[in-house]
Amino acid sequence: xxxxxxxxxxxxxxxxxxxxxxxxxxxxxxxxxxGIWVLVGDRAAWGSLGVIPYSFAASWHLSxxxxxxxxxxxxxxxxxxxxxxxxxxxxxxxxxxxxxxxxVFGAAGFxxxxxxxxxxxxxxxxxxxxxxxxxxxxxSLATGTxxxxxxxxxxxxxxxxxxxxGIIAEVPISQLFLGGVGAGLLTTFGYIAVIxxxxxxxxxxxxxxxxxVTFRDKVLALRETWPVFLLMLGVFGGLFSGAFxxxxxxxxxxxxxxxxxxxxxxxxWASFRDALVETLLTSASLFIIAIGASMLTRFLAFxxxxxxxxxxxxxxxxDPLMLLIGISLIYLLLGMFxxxxxxxxxxxxxxxxxxxxxxxxxxxxxVLLTKFLEIGMITPPxxxxxxxxxxxVGDLASTGLIFRGIAWFLVADLFVVVALIAFxxxxxxxxxxxx
Amino acid sequence: xxxxxAVGFPPGSAAFYALxxxxxxxxxxxxxxxxxxxxxxxxxxxxxxxxxDGIADMGFVLPPYYPAEYAETNLAANLSMLATxxxxxxxxxxxxxxxxxxxxxxxxxxxxxxxxRMNQVYLGTGTSPTYxxxxxxxxxxxxxxxxxxxxxxxxxxxxxxxxxxxxxxxxPGNDIYEAMAQGVVDCGMFSATELTNLQLFDVTKYxxxxxxxxxxxxxxxxxxxxxxxxxxxxxQREVIFKASAxxxxxxxxxxxxxxxxxxxxxxxxxxxxxxPTEEMVKFSNDFVESDLKVIAExxxxxxxxxxxQAKIEKVAELVDKYKKLTKDMADDPEALAQLYWDExxxxxxxxxxxxx
Amino acid sequence: xSFIDRWLARATNLTTVIGAIAVVLMMVHxxxxxxxxxxxxxxxxxxxxxxSNYYMVVVAFLPLALAERRNSHISVEVLTEQFSPGVQxxxxxxxxxxxAVIFSLLTYRSFLDAVDKYExxxxxxxxxxxxxxxxxxxxxxLGAGLMVLMLLLRFANYLSGRPQPGGSGTVAE
Ligand code: NA
Ligand code: NA
Numbered sequence: 001x002x003x004x005x006x007x008x009x010x011x012x013x014x015x016x017x018x019x020x021x022x023x024x025x026x027x028x029x030x031x032x033x034x035g036i037w038v039l040v041g042d043r044a045a046w047g048s049l050g051v052i053p054y055s056f057a058a059s060w061h062l063s064x065x066x067x068x069x070x071x072x073x074x075x076x077x078x079x080x081x082x083x084x085x086x087x088x089x090x091x092x093x094x095x096x097x098x099x100x101x102x103x104v105f106g107a108a109g110f111x112x113x114x115x116x117x118x119x120x121x122x123x124x125x126x127x128x129x130x131x132x133x134x135x136x137x138x139x140s141l142a143t144g145t146x147x148x149x150x151x152x153x154x155x156x157x158x159x160x161x162x163x164x165x166g167i168i169a170e171v172p173i174s175q176l177f178l179g180g181v182g183a184g185l186l187t188t189f190g191y192i193a194v195i196x197x198x199x200x201x202x203x204x205x206x207x208x209x210x211x212x213v214t215f216r217d218k219v220l221a222l223r224e225t226w227p228v229f230l231l232m233l234g235v236f237g238g239l240f241s242g243a244f245x246x247x248x249x250x251x252x253x254x255x256x257x258x259x260x261x262x263x264x265x266x267x268x269w270a271s272f273r274d275a276l277v278e279t280l281l282t283s284a285s286l287f288i289i290a291i292g293a294s295m296l297t298r299f300l301a302f303x304x305x306x307x308x309x310x311x312x313x314x315x316x317x318x319d320p321l322m323l324l325i326g327i328s329l330i331y332l333l334l335g336m337f338x339x340x341x342x343x344x345x346x347x348x349x350x351x352x353x354x355x356x357x358x359x360x361x362x363x364x365x366x367v368l369l370t371k372f373l374e375i376g377m378i379t380p381p382x383x384x385x386x387x388x389x390x391x392x393v394g395d396l397a398s399t400g401l402i403f404r405g406i407a408w409f410l411v412a413d414l415f416v417v418v419a420l421i422a423f424x425x426x427x428x429x430x431x432x433x434x435x
Numbered sequence: 436x437x438x439x440x441a442v443g444f445p446p447g448s449a450a451f452y453a454l455x456x457x458x459x460x461x462x463x464x465x466x467x468x469x470x471x472x473x474x475x476x477x478x479x480x481x482x483x484x485x486x487x488d489g490i491a492d493m494g495f496v497l498p499p500y501y502p503a504e505y506a507e508t509n510l511a512a513n514l515s516m517l518a519t520x521x522x523x524x525x526x527x528x529x530x531x532x533x534x535x536x537x538x539x540x541x542x543x544x545x546x547x548x549x550x551x552r553m554n555q556v557y558l559g560t561g562t563s564p565t566y567x568x569x570x571x572x573x574x575x576x577x578x579x580x581x582x583x584x585x586x587x588x589x590x591x592x593x594x595x596x597x598x599x600x601x602x603x604x605x606x607p608g609n610d611i612y613e614a615m616a617q618g619v620v621d622c623g624m625f626s627a628t629e630l631t632n633l634q635l636f637d638v639t640k641y642x643x644x645x646x647x648x649x650x651x652x653x654x655x656x657x658x659x660x661x662x663x664x665x666x667x668x669x670x671q672r673e674v675i676f677k678a679s680a681x682x683x684x685x686x687x688x689x690x691x692x693x694x695x696x697x698x699x700x701x702x703x704x705x706x707x708x709x710x711p712t713e714e715m716v717k718f719s720n721d722f723v724e725s726d727l728k729v730i731a732e733x734x735x736x737x738x739x740x741x742x743x744q745a746k747i748e749k750v751a752e753l754v755d756k757y758k759k760l761t762k763d764m765a766d767d768p769e770a771l772a773q774l775y776w777d778e779x780x781x782x783x784x785x786x787x788x789x790x791x
Numbered sequence: 792x793s794f795i796d797r798w799l800a801r802a803t804n805l806t807t808v809i810g811a812i813a814v815v816l817m818m819v820h821x822x823x824x825x826x827x828x829x830x831x832x833x834x835x836x837x838x839x840x841x842x843s844n845y846y847m848v849v850v851a852f853l854p855l856a857l858a859e860r861r862n863s864h865i866s867v868e869v870l871t872e873q874f875s876p877g878v879q880x881x882x883x884x885x886x887x888x889x890x891a892v893i894f895s896l897l898t899y900r901s902f903l904d905a906v907d908k909y910e911x912x913x914x915x916x917x918x919x920x921x922x923x924x925x926x927x928x929x930x931x932x933l934g935a936g937l938m939v940l941m942l943l944l945r946f947a948n949y950l951s952g953r954p955q956p957g958g959s960g961t962v963a964e
Contacts, residue, residue, distance in 0.1 A: 014538050020882055023864040026890045035895065040439075043662075048489025050953045054931055055481050056850035060607050061844045063817060066850050070814060099632045115613070163612055168474075174613055174637040182930070211510040242618030243829040251821030260817075276811040282861040282933075284854035285809045289865060291851075298490070302439075302477040345475040349446045387865045395862075400869040453961065484904075503913045552911075590919050602832045605839050605917055619828075737921045 003039055007303025009339060010035040015294075018381045026284075028292025028382070032299040033346045039302045048298055053291045060288075061160070061249060063075025063387035066283040068119040071257050072126035072392070084225025085131040085189045088220045093209040093419055096199030099135055100206060101192050103128040107149035111156035113253075115163070115246040117377055120383045122282070123253070125392040134147045138205040141198065144405025148384045148413075150190055151374035154340075155184035156372065158246045160304035161340055161373060165366045168348050172363075178430040179367040183281045184418060186426055187371070190412035197410055199326045208315025227260050282391035285302050289387055290339060297342030305348030309334070324421060327351060328372065333416045335376020339384060343373060368420050375413050378406045438469040440657070441491035443479030448632055449496045449693055451687035454562065456656055457493075460678035465671055478609075483658075491661040496555070499589060499653035500538060504553055506738035507545040511538050512653035512744055513730050514590055516723040517754045518563050521647035524758050526765035528562040528650045528687045532759060533771075534753035535560040535652050536683060537779045539709035542749055545740075551585040556789035557774065558679035561686025563626040564694040566592065566593075568643040569635060570622040573707065577714055583621040586611060588651075590733070591726055592624045595647045598722050614636060626651065626692035627701075636697075636704050639727040644698075656683045664789050672785055680780050684771035691765060706762045706768045799940055803860055806853040806937065813849035817842055836920040844915065844924040852934030855894075856941040862876065862957045884949030891942035894935050903931035 001009065017027040029049075032055030037045035041241040052420050075081045078332055086100060114120050125146050132142035156178035166173035188224050199206040202374050213303035234256045238244050244252055283301050300306055313326040334343040353378075380403045420426055440458055446449040451473050458469035477485040482494045483501055498505030501514065511597055512535065518527035562685040566576055572583070579601075585596035585607045592602035601621075611629075614620045615638040616660045617699040623635070629777045630636050636791070644752045657679055701708055711719075721730065731747055734740040821842060843874040858864050858866050869880055905928035913925040 018867050021866045021868055021869040022886045023866045023890060025923065026886075026893045029887070029897070031892045041489075043489035046900055047485065047490040049897060050488055051477075051481050051484045051490060051903050053897065054480075054901065054904070055484075060839045060842045060929070061609060061848075063821070063842050063847055066814060066847075067818060067821070070818060114844065129450070160460055160609075163609065163634075167632070168447075169449050170636050172630060173634045174616075238829075239617065240824070244825045245606070245613045245617065246608055247613075247621050248821050248825050251818045252629075254818045254925065256820040273811070274813050277807060277857075279814050280807060280850060280854040281812040281858050281861060283850045283863050284852070285858045285863050287851040298476060301472060306475070311926060345473075349473055349475075386906070390865050392851070398872070399865060399867050400872070403869075409811070410847050417816055428811075486878055501913075502916045566933070584828065590916055593919065602828070602834065604828060609840065667962055733919070737916070 002226055004305050006035065006039055006336065007105050007300050007305035008298060009132065010303070011065055012199070015381065019076075024382065025288035026388070028289065028296050032295035035299040036302055040298070044302075046203060048265075048295055052295050052298070056291045056294050059074045060186045063109055064114065064116065064119050064247050064250035065122055066121040066279055067254050068114065069282050069392070070125075070275060070279045071250060071254040072123045073275035074254060074257040074261060074272070075231070076126040076130060078257070078264070078266045078268075079149045080227040080257060080261055080264070080266070081127045082131065083221070083226075084228040085128075085208070087218075087221040087225050088214035089135065089209060090213045090221045090240045093213055096203070096208065097141070097195040097206040098197045099128075099137065100141060100199075102430045103132070103145050104149045104152075104188055104191045104195070106186065107146070108152050108156060109232070111153040111184060112430070113246065113249050114153050115158040115160040117151045117153040117374055118286070118384055119250060120153025120393070121388045123250075124150060125139055125389050126278070126345055129389065129393050129396070133396065138405075139194075140401050140405030141205045142405075143389050143393060143402040144197065144409060145191070147378050147383070147389045148406055150385045151377055151387070152184050153186055155180050155187055155322055156369075157181065159370065161344070161370050162366060163189045164300065165348075165369060166343065168344070169352055169362050169366060171366060173364045175431040176366045178434055179427040180370065181430055182426045183367050183371055183416070183420060185324070186416050188414070190416045191409055194408050194412045197352060200267075227264055230260055231256050232266060269376045270281050278392070282388070285386055285391050286384070289382070293339040293342065293382060296384055298348065300342075300346060302337070306334075307350060310350035312345050320358055323354070326419065327355075331369065331372035332379070333373065335373060336379050337382050339377070339382075340373035340376060343376065344369070361424065363431055364427050368417070369418060371413075373416060375410065375417075379410070440469055440471045440661070440728050441477040441482055441485060441494035442471060442473050443482050443495060444473065444632070444703065446473045447629060449686060449689035452689045453682045454495055454657060456685050457678050457682040458750055460681060461674060461678070464678070465674040467587075467674070474639065477618055483553055483555075486658055486660050489660055489662065491660075493657045494657045496651055496657060497517060497657045498656040505549055506740055507527065507543055508655070508736045509653060510730070510740055510743060511535050511543070511546075511750045513589070513734075514708065514727070514747060514750045514754070515562070515652040516591065516647070516649035517751055518643075518652075518758070519532060519753070520720045520723050521612040521755070522758050524762040524765075526564060526687070526691045526761075527758075528564050528691055529761035529764050529771055530686045530754055530757040531650050531652045532654075532683060533757040533775060533779070534559050534750060535562070536751055536775060537753050539755075540779055540783055542753075543746070550658065550674055551661065551791075554661045555655075555666055556661055556664045557655055558657050558659060558676065559683035559780065560652065560654050561656045561683040562654060563628060564651045564688070564691045565645070566624050566647055566651070568622045568624060568646060569630070569639040570641045570643065571618060571638065572621055573641045573709060574622065575709055576712060577718065580715070584619070586614060586620040586623040588625065590652075591635060591649070591730065594726060594729065595719070595722055596624075601719070608633065611635065617638070627689065627697045628690045630697040630701070631693060636706070640660075641707050641709060642698070642701060643711050644769040646715055648719055648723065648770045654686065656686050661789060665715055669784065669785065676780060676783075676785060680774040681768070683775055684768040685740055688766070688768035709765070795940075795944060795954045799856070799937070799944060800860070800956075803857045803941070806934065807857050810849055810853045810857075813853075817846035817850070820846070837917045839915040840922045840924070841919045844901045844922070844927045848927045848930045852931045855934045858935035859938060859941045859945075860957050878918045880949065884946055887945040887949065891939050891946065894939045894942065898932045898935040898939055900927070901935060905929045905932055927941055
């Protein structure tokens with residue numbers, strides 16, 4: 001077998017293990033370990049098992065994930081966000097799927113604070129899902145909404161992926177950030193359209209509010225929204241005034257949530273303890289998967305599979321449309337198995353020069369690529385956003401159920417991708433205007 | 436023999452340029468194959484243990500990431516401010532890189548031992564150009580330097596920030612962009628190469644040249660795994676050794692050339708370039724002088740390095756030697772590589788080097 | 792068996808307490824550093840080093856066994872949920888053994904690394920502050936090792952037909 005064939009065989013075995021319900025992290029680590037052994041030898045296999053897990057977890061950057069998780073869990077257990085959702089329910093009662101729509105808007109707002117979609121999903125997950133379930137939303141819609149909405153976190157600036165792309169492609173990060181605004185907003189509205197259409201077609205999914213709500217009720221409901229506004233004010237204010245970076249925003253958010261809950265009088269020992277334990281459970285189950293995904297990237301790097309796929313695309317020839325379709329397929333395929341940074345590292349060295357020669361704007365492509373990689377975050381079998389939501393909802397929903405709930409949002413993503421390709425101005429308008 | 440070479444920087448970076456050239460030189464002069472993995476195999480932090488454990492055969496190692504493991508090498512690297520004080524040359528990195536390389540190869544058996552402990556064979560050093568201030572606010576006078584927040588990547592630059600009355604802030608490489616964009620730091624201290632390397636053109640508004648000075652010398656350009664090294668034939672080892680002389684020179688030259696280009700481009704991108712006052716330069720030079728004692732103390736106490744004072748004097752002497760020898764080599768990597776070979780690497784006994 | 796079960800429960804509880812402390816410290820440490828930098832121009836020393844080399848390593852590895860006990864590790868059940876409960880039980884038992892093998896490899900390898908770091912007295916200098924980091928390296932084999940024991944207990948329970956801690960491990964739709 002050639003190296004590339006071994007790479008694809010490894011993917012096949014990985015799929016089989018996952019189907020047999022081997023924990024995802026174990027499946028990834030095992031296939032990568034034995035795969036590297038076969039490709040390069042035992043020394044490199046043992047080496048990667050020694051080097052990668054520690055160096056991956058011992059990361060300042062990743063610290064925002066447990067911190068945003070903690071903030072979300074604290075908000076939930078101390079009831080900080082309940083008032084906000086009650087208000088949203090009353091104000092959006094006429095809109096089909098109002099709470100889900102409020103969740104998407106919440107994620108889009110949160111996206112301006114965090115640079116990663118996992119952190120965004122983590123923060124929104126524990127806040128939004130139980131509130132939607134409390135109002136008898138279908139679990140698939142509730143969980144699918146948050147997992148998908150989390151991807152907006154990497155599209156609307158700041159964005160870790162765009163920073164890395166900017167460095168690799170040598171294009172201005174500020175232009176990518178501006179371009180991300182258009183793609184992020186289009187995605188936001190695409191997801192809202194999905195929710196409205198689904199709720200219209202099947203009101204069971206998101207039961208409309210039947211009680212009479214007077215304007216007075218609506219205004220009164222606003223009184224209980226102060227904890228969330230205070231939290232948002234603190235996090236946004238600190239970020240934009242230069243007090244902290246997005247990497248630090250999670251910890252500050254969690255600390256603020258603790259203080260607000262204490263002031264509000266809803267911070268009990270039990271709620272604090274539950275928030276901490278859930279943070280630990282979710283972080284550990286998420287990190288072991290991310291470590292496995294990181295090892296899989298090295299295995300595929302050794303196998304040359306990324307080069308092989310990229311070369312196949314370049315062999316398609318000069319037709320720009322065919323090139324774009326080929327590249328789209330590659331990223332949808334890689335996105336199924338790899339985490340975004342790995343997929344980027346494996347392919348960009350070959351694809352960037354090709355795109356540059358073909359005359360595509362590398363700013364436009366960077367934003368489109370981010371969109372593709374974010375789609376990968378919610379496609380089976382390895383979808384990190386889905387796993388975050390699975391972690392925060394526990395037994396309320398299976399991973400299969402969450403993936404099914406996401407299917408509809410993927411349809412919207414398909415439209416968004418086609419629109420971004422057909423009308424590059426959606427991305428390039430702001431960079432051209434302000435750059 | 437297939438050599439896997441890891442670079443924790445993306446294609447387009449100076450480090451990638453040098454190691455890609457290395458791979459080409461190795462393939463052209465031997466029957467070996469060499470493949471360079473840019474970022475996809477090992478990142479900067481993973482590279483030293485990654486080479487030790489054989490994930491990659493060779494790679495671009497930054498010893499400062501592992502202060503305990505490479506204490507002796509880092510002592511020499513910490514003296515980089517010597518390259519920019521005293522006699523001024525066009526590209527101080529050429530002097531510092533060659534001085535480091537001679538020091539480690541010929542005068543510092545402890546250095547070679549610590550590379551050996553990491554299961555690696557040292558093959559030389561190339562460096563960055565001069566560290567200067569990249570700021571979001573203009574720094575024109577001594578008074579401007581006060582009460583600013585400085586991003587410093589190393590202890591000596593942190594002490595410089597405190598000496599001028601500012602605050603040192605630790606920000607990892609990937610966070611610098613956001614930290615400068617949002618004003619979490621006022622000035623970043625690094626070489627002008629990073630304007631493109633880390634895409635900092637967008638967020639830099641003012642550059643003050645010459646200060647703090649110093650270069651980034653904590654580099655082992657292409658360390659190789661000891662088992663890989665031992666498995667090679669003597670002829671193959673010589674090919675790699677000669678190619679390494681060139682890749683060390685390439686690192687220094689490419690970093691320098693990119694910095695020069697970036698400083699040329701900066702005004703067109705709306706960045707004002709400020710010359711520091713005499714007073715600022717003098718203050719910085721005096722700091723370097725007094726900081727040498729601090730370095731000696733720190734490496735003796737915290738790192739357990741013996742005879743730190745004598746080692747510092749040796750490195751200082753070598754820096755002066757190579758300032759004279761390399762002063763016309765700023766734009767000539769070929770001549771610099773030849774100097775590395777003639778003055779240093781040809782004096783290493785390849786029949787035993789790295790095989791003990 | 793129940794002795795081992797009780798002992799493991801106690802060990803995971805202890806790791807949970809340590810983990811919870813690490814999470815709180817991470818939050819407080821970063822926040823105080825942010826406030827210190829912004830208001831007082833006085834950053835807390837070694838924040839990045841402690842967050843990445845201690846708190847994060849605790850959070851990533853110490854709760855592994857607790858997550859196993861609570862069935863919090865993530866898997867995809869789309870295919871196996873079509874099978875009968877008996878078949879699911881067999882599959883689950885043997886995948887626990889496979890997982891135990893993988894985590895044993897990780898435990899062994901990371902323990903060797905930790906010993907190496909200990910012998911060297913590995914540390915990091917953040918600015919002028921020396922922070923030893925070798926103890927953090929032992930957290931990985933500790934967390935992964937507990938995970939191995941937890942998985943072996945599950946496999947033994949499967950062989951002997953005893954109920955699994957934390958329920959059967961099947962997820963309700
Ligand atoms: Na964002
Ligand atoms: Na996926």
